[in-house]
Amino acid sequence: MALVDQLNEQMKTAMKARDKETLSTVRMLKAAVQNKQIELGHDLTEDDEKALLSTELKQRKESLVEFQNANREDLVKPLENEIKIVESYLPAQLDEAAVTALVEETIQEVGATGKSDFGKVMKTLMPKVKGQADGGLVNRIVKEKLG
Template sequence: MAVLDQLNEQMKTAMKAKDKQTLSTVRMLKSALQNKQIDLGHDLTPEDEKAVLSTELKQRKESLEEFSKAGREDLVTPLEAEIKIVEAYLPAQLDEAAVTKLVDETIAEVGATGKGDFGKVMKTLMPKVKGQADGAMVNRIVKAKLG
């Protein structure tokens, strides 16, 4: 089932349950996916859907971090709920150990020896972890391994 179909089903469920938080989040996700579909001019591939959802998740996590720093607990709680809803539509996130293993494999695959090979490693690695790992964490691990 396509993500848009899943979102439509969850939207109906949220309406019936009068769950305003879920309904609002699902509508935002659906809108983002439809906007991307219009931009591309064709139906979204699963990779396109993952990319849009990853972007939405990243935006919410960045906002969460900023709200936490500013002490805006009134905004943090609803945002955490939104993050859980978005994560439900993405593949399971890789933990740091799994990402480290992939980094090691990719370094061996491209024959990287030092910091100069950072771009080569990232170019090969990012498609493997797209939508499954935070880019900042991947970047940090690659730098540590090559540095």
Template structure:
């Protein structure tokens, strides 16, 4: 089932259940996908759809951080709900231990020895974790391991 079809089904279910939060998030995701499709000028591939959803998830996580830092507890709960809904449509996220293991493997494969090899490691690693790990987490682990 395509992501658009899945979102349409979820939207119908949310309407029937009077679930306003889910309905709102699903509508935002559909709009983001449609905008990306218009911008690209063709139907989106599965990877392109995942990239759009990953961007939406990243935006919500950034909002969550800002709301927590600003003491806006009234908005934190809503954003957490939105994050949970968006995560349903993305592949399972890798935990820090799994990312660390991948980074170690890629460093060994590329023969990286120091900070000068950072770009080479990231270029090899990012396609492997695309949509499954936060780029900031990957960046931090690579920098730590390259010293």
């Protein structure tokens, strides 16, 4: 099922349940999808959808850190709920052990030997983990393994 269809179903469910937080988040996601479709001029592919959702999730996680640092607990709880909703549309996230295994496999695959091969490893690895792992986590693990 296309992401727009999933969002429409979730919107209907949230409206019936009078769940304002979920409804608001789903509407924001739907607007982001529609804006991206207009920008690209066609329906989104599965990869486009994953990239869009990953971007939305990353923005919310960055905001969460900022709110926590500013002691804005009134904004933290709703944002945590938004993050859960966005995550529900993404494929299951890889844990650190799985990412480490993929990093080691990719280092072997490209024959990387040191820090100078960082770009080569990332270029090969990122398509494998797209939408399934945080780029910051992947970056950190690759640096550890090559450094």
